[in-house]
Amino acid sequence: MEKVRVIEIKESIFADNDREADRIRGELKQEKTYLLNLMSSPGAGKTTTLLRTIEALKDELRIGVMEADIDSSVDAEKIATTGVKSIQLHTGGMCHLDAGMTEQGLREIGTDDLDLVVLENVGNLVCPAEFDTGAVKNAMILSVPEGHDKPLKYPLIFTVCDALIINKIDVLPYFDFDMDKVVEYAHMRNPKLQIFPVSAKTGEGMEAWTAWLREQVRGWNDM
Amino acid sequence: MEKVRVIEIKESIFADNDREADRIRGELKQEKTYLLNLMSSPGAGKTTTLLRTIEALKDELRIGVMEADIDSSVDAEKIATTGVKSIQLHTGGMCHLDAGMTEQGLREIGTDDLDLVVLENVGNLVCPAEFDTGAVKNAMILSVPEGHDKPLKYPLIFTVCDALIINKIDVLPYFDFDMDKVVEYAHMRNPKLQIFPVSAKTGEGMEAWTAWLREQVRGWNDM
Numbered sequence: 001m002e003k004v005r006v007i008e009i010k011e012s013i014f015a016d017n018d019r020e021a022d023r024i025r026g027e028l029k030q031e032k033t034y035l036l037n038l039m040s041s042p043g044a045g046k047t048t049t050l051l052r053t054i055e056a057l058k059d060e061l062r063i064g065v066m067e068a069d070i071d072s073s074v075d076a077e078k079i080a081t082t083g084v085k086s087i088q089l090h091t092g093g094m095c096h097l098d099a100g101m102t103e104q105g106l107r108e109i110g111t112d113d114l115d116l117v118v119l120e121n122v123g124n125l126v127c128p129a130e131f132d133t134g135a136v137k138n139a140m141i142l143s144v145p146e147g148h149d150k151p152l153k154y155p156l157i158f159t160v161c162d163a164l165i166i167n168k169i170d171v172l173p174y175f176d177f178d179m180d181k182v183v184e185y186a187h188m189r190n191p192k193l194q195i196f197p198v199s200a201k202t203g204e205g206m207e208a209w210t211a212w213l214r215e216q217v218r219g220w221n222d223m
Numbered sequence: 224m225e226k227v228r229v230i231e232i233k234e235s236i237f238a239d240n241d242r243e244a245d246r247i248r249g250e251l252k253q254e255k256t257y258l259l260n261l262m263s264s265p266g267a268g269k270t271t272t273l274l275r276t277i278e279a280l281k282d283e284l285r286i287g288v289m290e291a292d293i294d295s296s297v298d299a300e301k302i303a304t305t306g307v308k309s310i311q312l313h314t315g316g317m318c319h320l321d322a323g324m325t326e327q328g329l330r331e332i333g334t335d336d337l338d339l340v341v342l343e344n345v346g347n348l349v350c351p352a353e354f355d356t357g358a359v360k361n362a363m364i365l366s367v368p369e370g371h372d373k374p375l376k377y378p379l380i381f382t383v384c385d386a387l388i389i390n391k392i393d394v395l396p397y398f399d400f401d402m403d404k405v406v407e408y409a410h411m412r413n414p415k416l417q418i419f420p421v422s423a424k425t426g427e428g429m430e431a432w433t434a435w436l437r438e439q440v441r442g443w444n445d446m
Contacts, residue, residue, distance in 0.1 A: 041264045041265045041266065041346075041369075042264045042348050042369055042373055042376065042377060043264065043366075043368060043369025043370045043373060069376055070349065070376065070377060070378070070379075071375070071376065071377075071378050072372075072375045072376050074372055074375055074376065075376075093349075093353075093379070095318065095347070095349035095350050122349065123264075123348065123349075123376070123377070124318070124347055124348070124349050124350075125265050125346065125347070126293065126316075126318040126345065126346075126347050126350070127318050127347075127349070127350065130316075143266075143368065144368075145266060145366060145367075145368035145369075145391065145394070146264075146265055146266025146368075147266045149295075149297055150265055150266060152294070152295045152297055153265065153292055153293065153294065153295050153297065153298075153346070154265060154293060154294075154346070155293070155294050155295075156293075156316070168368065170397075171368070171394065171397050171398075174393075174394050174397055175394075
């Protein structure tokens, strides 16, 4: 297996995170690189969803992945098997990434030859939502076993995201998960939220999600 | 349904959280009240596990529950239906509780007439693990759909907990979850960790967990 490069990122020194995030977005626009910030709870299926997404788009787009984790490199090793450029960011215990930390990752991965960079944020529904990373768009994954009440309990992340992937629909028969209710609650928080029910395991529903992402990247990069 | 009392807790002013936590534990010891800090990811089943635990122990122990959430009172409303004393703590966006915040809750719920208080912490595997709340013991729930690799990715919480409940074992057939591996990884982090595989939904395995908790409370309270 390809050896994964691990970067120990430092807490950001910037007082004004939003301004730094805007500057990063400006640079990404110039370089024609689309940065997606992908958030979720631990175990919602970020890495599996990403593997499927890479499989669907890697022939058309040059993709890079930055895996952020408190510790361990298990996810980056899985991503590396797809052949796309990937690095592991260790946050040193930090529960989120801000713009400065994201920029350290972008410098290490090198965005010149990439159309799409996905930042797989730390598994957490609270803290990552509070910081603009400089990403063009935010997406989150909620998995069926977590329950349909999550937009009521973790409002901010549903508000700041542009896309909501509802993963693990293959196990819907085994859980008391109400798809209509989760859509209603999520749209209460954010009426513009694009919602994609998928099973990253079986591939069901992935086409609508990857079509949305493809269109996003092409629009941003003038492709 | 009983109206739930909601407390807006403020960020703590104490510089030395560990000292405050020790002071709270000392007071709880004197009052013969056992405080359990229960942590997990969002959707791992804290509330359902708690409902089963209350059902098993409420005839022998006087129980109180403090539900901590960013927002919403859906969990406290469910707990209130059991008839035990319960309050809802709103953290105002904060991702964890520290000792000072926990103490605000303890004052509101009133511990004089309680043998066991359970603090249901904010759903998050990162931040709550960093703060001693003053609890006698820490327990966490990991649910089967989250995957068996979590002790590798979120090491601290497995280190600071005394008990690990592995919930949703009723759906084991539908997930690639290796029970031997999770036990091995969890014990790597913390060899003394007590592990209880359960299904809070069906009740399977709950007896071992409630027996452990009963013994804990009786020991602390000299009952």
